[in-house]
Amino acid sequence: MGIEDKDKAAALIDIYNRLFASYGPQHWWPADDPFEVVVGAILTQSAAWTNVEQAISNLKAAQALTPAALHELPQERLAHLIRPSGYYNAKALKLKAFADRLHSRYSGDLGRLFTLDTATLRQELLSIHGVGEETADSILLYAARRPVFVIDAYTRRIMSRLGLPTDKDSYRALQALFAQNLPRDERLFNEYHALLVRHGKDVCRKIPDCPHCCLRALCSY
Numbered sequence: 001m002g003i004e005d006k007d008k009a010a011a012l013i014d015i016y017n018r019l020f021a022s023y024g025p026q027h028w029w030p031a032d033d034p035f036e037v038v039v040g041a042i043l044t045q046s047a048a049w050t051n052v053e054q055a056i057s058n059l060k061a062a063q064a065l066t067p068a069a070l071h072e073l074p075q076e077r078l079a080h081l082i083r084p085s086g087y088y089n090a091k092a093l094k095l096k097a098f099a100d101r102l103h104s105r106y107s108g109d110l111g112r113l114f115t116l117d118t119a120t121l122r123q124e125l126l127s128i129h130g131v132g133e134e135t136a137d138s139i140l141l142y143a144a145r146r147p148v149f150v151i152d153a154y155t156r157r158i159m160s161r162l163g164l165p166t167d168k169d170s171y172r173a174l175q176a177l178f179a180q181n182l183p184r185d186e187r188l189f190n191e192y193h194a195l196l197v198r199h200g201k202d203v204c205r206k207i208p209d210c211p212h213c214c215l216r217a218l219c220s221y
């Protein structure tokens with residue numbers, strides 16, 4: 001029986017419980033502070049996390065991983081430091097845009113930006129160059145600790161294979177499925193998304209390893 005045939009809330013909790021039993025806690029987001037989460041969320045666009053880690057480590061070594069330092073850093077130097085993450089010129093522009101907005105409207109203080117209510121904060125993030133829905137929601141969930149579900153390619157692929165309707169364009173529809181059928185709990189959303197990423201990387205890959213899948217009993221793929 002596919003997930004579309006079951007009660008959605010029960011099915012989503014069932015999926016979560018099976019993933020958690022299989023992988024355990026994922027301890028996301030792997031960062032020292034909320035600003036590092038923001039930088040990581042931008043750098044991870046179209047990049048493997050190991051490459052993002054190298055770019056972040058370069059920024060740390062150059063003492064450039066603060067809002068003030070990033071605001072002051074010349075763009076060419078920034079692009080050089082984040083080169084391992086790929087698309088480094090475009091990503092340097094995006095990081096500068098974020099640091100500049102923080103500087104001009106919030107005195108360079110991420111905490112001040114995060115005093116906005118969730119809907120306003122989401123709009124503010126989306127209005128910054130280079131911040132799309134997935135990046136904005138990653139910042140909301142993992143840096144600002146708001147109960148906002150992040151939809152990414154792993155989530156789409158797994159949910160689609162499990163039998164959920166996932167129109168490619170409907171980021172908000174898939175997000176609403178989680179938001180409307182799960183308790184609005186930031187810790188749950190954090191762990192759930194991290195588990196989906198783990199499952200998408202390890203088992204439900206492009207070519208899925210179904211015989212070793214903890215969700216096999218629920219899957220109609």
Ligand code: SF4
Nearest residue numbers: 204208210213219221
């Ligand atoms: S059974 Fe296969 S397709 Fe379905 S979720 Fe598991 S790995 Fe993915």
